[in-house]
Amino acid sequence: MKVVTGVVGNDIHVVANRLIELSLHARGFEVFNLGVNTYLEEFFDAVVETGADILLISSLNGEAEGWSREIKLLKSKYKNLENLVMVIGGNLVVGSADADTIVPKYKNYGFDLVFHQVDLSTGLDTLEEFLKERNK
Amino acid sequence: MSKMNDKLLIDVGSTYFKLCTPTSIEQHLRDFNKGILDDLKYKCGSTIDSYEKDDVHICSSANGGLSTLIIGLTNSFSLKYAKNIAFNSGINIIETVMYQNIQEYSIPSDTIDVIIIVGGINSNSNIFSSDLYSYLNKLNYSNIVYVGSETQAPALKENIENTVILPNIIDNKLHIIEENLKVYLTNLYQEDIVGKEDIKHLYDITSNQIYSTPYIVNKTLPIIHTKFAVVNPYILIDIGGATTDIHYSKDLVDDNIVTENEYDRLVFKKLGVYKSKESLIFAAQNNEFVYELLTHLKVTENIFQEQSQKATKVLMQLAIFLVLCKMSHYKQAYVNLKLLSINSIVLTGGITKVLSSQEIEDIISFFYKKILNSEHNPVTILDSNYDIWTLGAKGK
Numbered sequence: 438m439k440v441v442t443g444v445v446g447n448d449i450h451v452v453a454n455r456l457i458e459l460s461l462h463a464r465g466f467e468v469f470n471l472g473v474n475t476y477l478e479e480f481f482d483a484v485v486e487t488g489a490d491i492l493l494i495s496s497l498n499g500e501a502e503g504w505s506r507e508i509k510l511l512k513s514k515y516k517n518l519e520n521l522v523m524v525i526g527g528n529l530v531v532g533s534a535d536a537d538t539i540v541p542k543y544k545n546y547g548f549d550l551v552f553h554q555v556d557l558s559t560g561l562d563t564l565e566e567f568l569k570e571r572n573k
Numbered sequence: 574m575s576k577m578n579d580k581l582l583i584d585v586g587s588t589y590f591k592l593c594t595p596t597s598i599e600q601h602l603r604d605f606n607k608g609i610l611d612d613l614k615y616k617c618g619s620t621i622d623s624y625e626k627d628d629v630h631i632c633s634s635a636n637g638g639l640s641t642l643i644i645g646l647t648n649s650f651s652l653k654y655a656k657n658i659a660f661n662s663g664i665n666i667i668e669t670v671m672y673q674n675i676q677e678y679s680i681p682s683d684t685i686d687v688i689i690i691v692g693g694i695n696s697n698s699n700i701f702s703s704d705l706y707s708y709l710n711k712l713n714y715s716n717i718v719y720v721g722s723e724t725q726a727p728a729l730k731e732n733i734e735n736t737v738i739l740p741n742i743i744d745n746k747l748h749i750i751e752e753n754l755k756v757y758l759t760n761l762y763q764e765d766i767v768g769k770e771d772i773k774h775l776y777d778i779t780s781n782q783i784y785s786t787p788y789i790v791n792k793t794l795p796i797i798h799t800k801f802a803v804v805n806p807y808i809l810i811d812i813g814g815a816t817t818d819i820h821y822s823k824d825l826v827d828d829n830i831v832t833e834n835e836y837d838r839l840v841f842k843k844l845g846v847y848k849s850k851e852s853l854i855f856a857a858q859n860n861e862f863v864y865e866l867l868t869h870l871k872v873t874e875n876i877f878q879e880q881s882q883k884a885t886k887v888l889m890q891l892a893i894f895l896v897l898c899k900m901s902h903y904k905q906a907y908v909n910l911k912l913l914s915i916n917s918i919v920l921t922g923g924i925t926k927v928l929s930s931q932e933i934e935d936i937i938s939f940f941y942k943k944i945l946n947s948e949h950n951p952v953t954i955l956d957s958n959y960d961i962w963t964l965g966a967k968g969k
């Protein structure tokens with residue numbers, strides 16, 4: 438399966454991004470890594486060009502929330518993204534807040550899976566289970 | 574005298590032609606009642622006759638290039654890459670169509686020289702469908718080239734007559750691969766220029782290949798320092814009768830597209846001072862700073878109606894200003910150059926015969942002050958002897 442990944446906005450924290458690419462690859466995904474400093478339109482455009490099944494965004498410095506508010510509007514301009522699985526993880530707020538408030542908020546922005554300060558392999562396990570369920 | 578210097582160089586533009594011998598350089602306004610060859614022979618017959626066909630080298634920028642319509646999938650990748658390659662090949666983009674919305678685009682009435690279709694990495698299948706074919710059926714075009722996902726190529730080949738299929742310009746890491754499309758477009762451009770009936774006749778006086786002028790100029794750029802005190806980075810502006818060309822070093826662009834060439838080129842097809850005078854004036858009237866500029870030059874809008882040396886000067890000054898605006902962050906264009914980093918601006922073409930360096934510098938500093946709020950003042954260099962063209966033409 439094809440995954441487009443990258444770090445959203447002006448965020449330049451690159452370490453997690455590299456790890457994500459390696460882990461996804463090791464789990465058999467075909468990875469298109471747009472790297473740090475990636476804008477929303479580039480994520481969706483990359484999904485269109487590659488025909489990806491999954492979009493996995495990370496955010497470390499907390500900018501994600503601002504960007505995520507624009508997702509529904511932007512996504513509505515694309516015609517063939519109904520089946521795209523959308524995942525986000527990292528530090529999803531500036532400062533601290535608990536997952537119980539963060540997760541529903543991001544689901545409402547359009548994400549299927551939300552991992553706030555969740556360790557990567559736990560997150561990717563959950564993703565694989567989600568995909569299995571979905572393809573049943 | 575070295576053998577190389579025994580050449581006769583001829584440059585045919587849309588408005589003027591120039592002849593350069595080892596000892597002289599002359600420029601003539603073209604007579605549009607005559608064919609180019611007849612006109613050349615009439616005005617410079619004895620010079621031409623004194624050279625062997627082998628020693629005559631001709632380049633031409635007459636007709637200002639080709640037009641293209643690009644159909645692609647996204648702004649960040651396929652359309653962006655194809656636009657980049659088309660621009661660098663000197664092709665004028667008249668429309669870009671985002672494939673998913675193809676049914677909403679109006680149909681251009683002009684015949685399009687070449688249509689470029691692009692989209693998807695090679696493993697992406699099921700991209701294009703009958704929407705594409707029905708749109709293409711409504712267009713008038715001379716050439717069509719496909720540079721998208723290879724899994725789509727057989728279907729396109731079958732459904733679109735005479736499609737040229739080239740390797741994908743997007744690789745599997747979503748990076749650009751320029752070369753194949755660039756070579757194809759450059760050749761098409763070249764064939765167009767020399768294929769024009771009128772230019773073909775010029776093979777009566779030369780046995781060498783006729784090149785396009787921008788190709789020659791671009792070849793000069795890496796060796797420009799041998800003739801001019803140019804400080805990097807620089808831009809070169811060639812304001813002609815029908816078009817204005819800008820050549821610039823790649824480090825002036827903030828773009829993550831990695832390509833091989835050191836210099837890129839942009840053509841503004843409708844910014845010329847003779848053949849496209851009307852559209853130049855139109856562009857000027859739509860620029861909010863132009864009235865201030867006219868006041869600065871101590872003239873009024875009435876100058877546009879005049880036919881005088883003064884009016885030509887003002888038009889050329891406007892062309893410089895508009896072209897800088899178009900490349901700056903003030904206007905969100907396809908390419909925005911880091912104009913504050915430029916150390917030299919080289920001007921070539923007919924403009925060097927009409928404006929003094931002072932008149933040019935005046936406009937450039939007006940531009941920097943008004944548009945970029947800066948006192949930055951790059952050094953202006955005038956190529957008034959056509960050395961740029963001569964260097965490139967000799968080098969080939």
Ligand code: B12
Pocket residue numbers: 447448449450451452453456493494495496497498499500524525526527528529530531532533552554555556557558559560561
């Ligand atoms: C190194 C670092 C930097 C370096 C980055 C160097 C580089 N190019 O990578 C520098 C110094 C440049 C930097 C700058 C800044 N940083 Co900093 N930085 C860190 C630091 C110390 C470590 C980050 C790191 O590499 N960790 C190692 C990786 C492997 O872990 P990780 O990034 O946490 O990623 C893991 C998980 O988050 C998760 N994950 C990530 N994405 C996803 C996605 C999914 C789907 C899943 C399941 C999991 C997942 O998996 C990863 C592996 O387990 C953290 C603090 C910390 N200890 O985490 C702060 C931190 C991330 N930075 C922070 C901040 C605020 C900044 C700055 C704004 C500081 C400033 N005021 O200038 C700037 C922002 C720059 C920018 N434009 O983005 C804050 C963010 C706070 C927030 N979100 O509320 C942190 C948390 C520090 C803090 N506690 O305040 N930073």
